[in-house]
Amino acid sequence: MKNELMDALIRYLDCPCRIFEPMYDDIQIMNAYREAQDRGKKEGFIPVMTIADDVLWESLIMGAGENYDAFRFNADHIAAYRRKMLSQTRGGTVLSAGVSIRSRLPYLRSYFPYDLQSL
Secondary structure, three states: OHHHHHHHHHHHHOOOOOOOOOOOOOHHHHHHHHHHHHHHHHHOOOOOOOOOOHHHHHHHHHHOOOOOEOOEOOHHHHHHHHHHHHHHOOHHHHHHHHHHHHHHOHHHHHOOOOOHHHO
16 A cells, blocks of 8 residues: 555656655755755756655645545546646745744744755
């Protein structure tokens, strides 16, 4: 089931993904993330790390108004939903809200030690 879930998430996200197997030392993951941050600054994207789990999958599917049916979904519907959401808000507004929350909750600084405003 885990492979089915991961395959479905990759299809749903419809963007380049890199998969890391479980490991004791996170140096490889952190190095890959830093490289993606540097590339993102040049190419205009923010890298995201996530764990493939049922809760994430269910949230994505239900948020997009899809019926939860194993790991099947309508890719065209998801793409239209994504375009609609992006047209209704400005990425800067969402990022600013995140920066605002981070500044009010100091414990989040340890999770996000970099300066979000410089991204």
